Amino acid sequence: MKQPFMAIVLTVSGSALLAAGSAIAFDFGDVLKRTVERATQSEVQRKVDQETRKTVRCALGDTRCEKAARADAEADAADADPAAGEHADAGGDHPLIAPYRGSVRKERDVDAFNEYLRIVGRAGKAAKTERLEGKLTRLRYDNPKGRSTFEIERNYRDALTARGFRVDYECVKRTVCGTTDKPSWQSLNGINLGIAGDVRYFTGKLAYGSGAAYVSVAVNPTVTYVHVLETASMERDMVAVDADALAAGLEKDGRVRLDGIFFDSGKALLKPESNPALDQAVQLLRQQASLKLLIAGHTDDTGSHAANQKLSQQRAEAVRNALLARGIAADRLTAQGFGSGVPLADNASDAGRAQNRRVELVKQ
Missing domain, CATH: 3.30.1330.60 (OmpA-like domain)
Structure with a gap:
């Protein structure tokens, strides 16, 4: 008599458990759904609050807004024009002057706007410099083997002269140029010709675009530096001939x-x-x-x-x-x-x- 009774009890208890489990599963799914909805609403509200606070900060003159706007503008310009913006710059030589044939470009540094100390002479044991501002391109090339510094320097000079370039300072040999004087040329503007005795250097300017370009070329037996500083406006003395x-x-x-x-x-x-x-x-x-x-x-x-x-x-x-x-x-x-x-x-x-x-x- 006890066994059937127990079976009945077990059967009833199993059904109840199944029903309870279904109810719990239903309740859990509903709770989860409501939780997700609340989280979504909370995230939307958080974003709204965040943008509201940002707008208020910008209205009050927060400098972070200006920086963010500038970054967005540069990104939009780069998307619209692949040639626009430093980050969109695919690299390459400067359009003003091609490298000597066989040279290998090893370094390229471009600043949309920077200052530059152009070496324009030597006074005693120190370099004379001219401070310039504008778009600055600095290139370094490994020279092809079997070419003299004279040949390489002359090719650059002739190509520039053909475009109206005028040399306003030049020197030959380290002892005359003073490339390792204190302060050294490397510390002044990044031209590092080392201790080689056979060095050549010239610098000058020409009309370029709507402004002017100052070009400095430095050569030793193994490397050549080409630095170009572009100004935004034409200068009064930028006539190629007189x-x-x-x-x-x-x-x-x-x-x-x-x-x-x-x-x-x-x-x-x-x-x-x-x-x-x-x-x-x-x-x-x-x-x-x-x-x-x-x-x-x-x-x-x-x-x-x-x-x-x-x-x-x-x-x-x-x-x-x-x-x-x-x-x-x-x-x-x-x-x-x-x-x-x-x-x-x-x-x-x-x-x-x-x-x-x-x-x-x-x-x-």
């Missing part, structure tokens, strides 16, 4: 290169950066009222002979037209293109081709 220098060149050789004349590659439309050089040519012609000039256009040998001949003629005429527009009489100016037929340097190198692309004034 009337007196043009007159002296004509007097000496009967012809003179008109530096500071710029065209886009393959085109004959004068760029605005050419205006200072054109104005100096006009000044020359006004100073010498009887002077008549042939404006000679020259190209490198890239492309066909016919295309180069046509382009050089168009560029010579563009310069003539610019001088006519400035009030020079038409019978004093003749334009002629010579294509690539009268090179000044070997067209096998970038520096040589840069020298060959030029406009000259020839005395008639």
Whole structure:
């Protein structure tokens, strides 16, 4: 009699437990759901409160807001234009000057705005410097083997000169340059030529974009430094040539290169950066009222002979037209293109081709 009774009791108890378990599971799921909903609402409210506090802080002048806004603006600019912003900078050489062929870039440092101590001379046992501000690019290259410091330095100089660059200080040999003086060049601006005796250095400036570029090149047997400081506005002394220098060149050789004349590659439309050089040519012609000039256009040998001949003629005429527009009489100016037929340097190198692309004034 006891066994059936126990079975009944167990059966009833098992059903109750199952029912209770279902109820507990249901209640737990409902509790969990409400907990998640409350947590979500709490997180939303927390975010709202956080943004409210941030807005109040910004309204009160919190400097963190300005920094955050600047960072957001830079990120948006980089997304819109991959070339914008330092973080979007993919690297590479400076567009103003290509490295000597065979060089290997080892360091590259670009600051959107910084100060720079340009070495412009030596006074006793100390370097003379000029403090500049602007966009600063510092590059270091390993030199190709078997090339002299003279050859490397001359290539950089010629390529820059072809763009209107003017050297305002240069030196050769460590004992003359004083690269290891105290303070050393390395501590002043990062140029570290070591203790090598065979060092070469030059620095100067040219019109670049809407402003100016100061370029410093330092070479020893193993490395080359190229530093470029770009200013935001044109300086008054940034004329690549002057009337007196043009007159002296004509007097000496009967012809003179008109530096500071710029065209886009393959085109004959004068760029605005050419205006200072054109104005100096006009000044020359006004100073010498009887002077008549042939404006000679020259190209490198890239492309066909016919295309180069046509382009050089168009560029010579563009310069003539610019001088006519400035009030020079038409019978004093003749334009002629010579294509690539009268090179000044070997067209096998970038520096040589840069020298060959030029406009000259020839005395008639």
